[in-house]
Amino acid sequence: MSGAPELETTGDGLARFLTGATGRATTVSDLRMASAGARRRNVLFTATTAGERRELVATIIPTADVQIQPVSVEAGAIRLGAEVGMPVAAVVADTDDPSWVGGPFFVSTLVDGESVPRQILRLVEADPALGPTLAHQCGAALARLHAAPLDRAPAGMEGPGDGHTPASFALEALREQMDELLQPSATFELAYRWLRDTAPGDDRVVVVHGDFRNGNLMVGPDGLRAVFDWEGSRLGAPMSDLAWMSVRMWRFRNDHLPVGGFAVVDDLRSGYEEAGGTWDDATYHWWKVLGTFRWGLGLAGQARQHLDGxxxxxxxxxxxxxxxxxxxDVLMLLRGAWGRS
Amino acid sequence: MQDRPTAAELLRDIAATLDERILPLLSGNEQHQVRVAANLCRILEREARLGPDLETEERSLLGELLPDQPADAPLAELNAELARRVATSDDDEFLAGAHAALVALTGQKLAVNKPGYDRFDFAGEVPV
Known part of the structure; x- marks a missing residue:
């Protein structure tokens, strides 16, 4: 691992950038790598300005070509989240300029807590009241985000596009992925036709987080402290955020607790409704099927990328x-859809 | 016929070697890759052991759904034909039958890839 010299260069770039962005001489020390995701690097560091020390995190996207959307949009979404009262790690500064630290990045405050899903489930085991509280807080946080005025959405944030509802847009993307499968899947064809035939016609869009789930939550014994990983944020269907956090992958073997493996759906729902959100069971179910299905196509796509070199x-x-x-999972969720079995 | 160890026995032993001898020497990404490789060996061990019976079962399930297809057609072709009909049929009775058969066919794949995964059936989460 050649982390040390690379981190030193990163520190120099961060100090120069923060000095320029804040207009005050800033030094950077104590750099360390946090858990690196598949594509982005999180570097923890201490910033010192006029004797005042702050613990910060730089989220760096190493290569521009794997970026889902500009960092400015992601940082703008986090700022919007903070503005409407969602718990987030506040953004200090951001830049799409890759020259500072070898990739576009943003700097945010360090929020203490537990983000590893199995560890969160351990906290919940230790305090059975925490699971429902957490789900309730998640519902409330999403209701606030979904109520954000659209004219506050970051410039350049993507949505379904002309002539599409969020559902029809998601279906079109799904079909494209299906057509790339190495072998056709009768299960996916069955799921696709069900999704197509029952698609919600609702064309309302709101700012959605896009990857709201156990794994992107910072949690303490007191509950939800921050929602992070906003790279998938976009204009979409409100129920898609609520359904995504309920698919089986994010239950981490606590299958009987649909919400992140720590709570029942009613806890999420009541938090959402009490904070002003409108819940719809059928649409929630539809997006749950779609999210599970899309994950399956993603897995098949990974195998294809391996096989084709x-x-x-x-x-x-x-x-x-x-x-x-x-x-x-998809077949189970579609039980009874054609009258028997 | 090969001499022993059989393919299944060897895959079991490769998995054990990776787990017990190699994994402790590694860390980080290398350890993750070897852990995944060991798990794939266990998958292939089950495939070597269960595969022949599962194929017979798969052929019989597909034969019932696609009675007009040649009984000795390659499984890949039968599965592709099922996918085509599921996509185009408007017969709810056929689709319900296909759904039931696909639950069984998927269960077969999981018996190899992740035994026990299909014990969970989302009870209470399916609209009635």
């Missing part, structure tokens, strides 16, 4: 053997 990796290869898990 685009991204050879034993981990990507193994994903191919996980597609059946998503097929099972």
């Amino acid at each position: 685009e991204f050879p990796s034993i981990v990507m290869a193994a994903s191919g053997r996980r597609v059946a898990e998503m097929e099972h």
Whole structure:
């Protein structure tokens, strides 16, 4: 691991950038890598300005070509979240300029707590009241985000596009992914036609987080402290955020507790409704099927990228053997859809 | 016929070697890759052991759904034909039958790839 010299360069770039962005001489020390995701690096550091020390985090996207959307949009979404009262790690500064630290990045405050899903479930085991509280807080946080005025959405934030509802847009993307499968899946064809035939016609869009789930939450014994990983934020259907946090992948083996493996749906729902959100059971279910299905296609896509040499990796290869898990989940969610079985 | 160890026995032993001898020597990304490789060996061990019976079962399930197809057609072709009909049929009776058969076919794949995963059936989460 050649982390040390790289981190030193990062520190220099961060100090120069923060000095310029805040207009006050800032030094950077105590750099350390936090858990690195697949694509982005989180670097923790101490910033000192006029003797005042602050613990901050730089989220760096190493190569511009894997970016889902500009960092300015992501940072703008986090700022909007803060503005409407969601718990977030406040953004200190951001830049789409890759020259400072080798990629676009944003700097936010460090929020203390637990973000590893299994550890969060351990906190909940230790305090059974925490699960419902947390789900309630998640519902309330999403209701506030979904109520944000659209003219406050960051410039450049993407939505379904002309002539599309959020549902029809998601379906079109799904079809494109299905057509790239190495072998056709009858289960996915069955799920696709069900999604197509029952798609919600609602064309209302709101700012959605896009990846709201156990794994992107900072939690303490007191409950939800921050929602992070906003790279998927966009204009979309409100129920898609609520459904995504209820798919089986994010229950971490606590399958009987649909909401992140720590609560029942009523806890999420009551938090959402009490904070002013409008819940719809059928649409929630529809997005749950879609999210599970899309994850299955993503796994199949990873196996394809391994096999065609685009991204050879034993981990990507193994994903191919996980597609059946998503097929099972989709089939279970569609029980009774055609009258029997 | 090969001499022993059989394919299943060897895959079981490769998985054990990776887990017990190699994993402790590694950390980080390398450890993760070897853990995944060991798990794939266990998947293939089950495939070597269960595969022949599962294929017979799969052929019989597909044969019932696609009675007009040649009984000895390759499984990949039968599965592709099922996908085509599921996409285009307007017969709810056929689709319900396909759903039931797909639950069983997916269960077969999971018996190899992740035994026990299909015990969970989302009871209470499916609209009635």
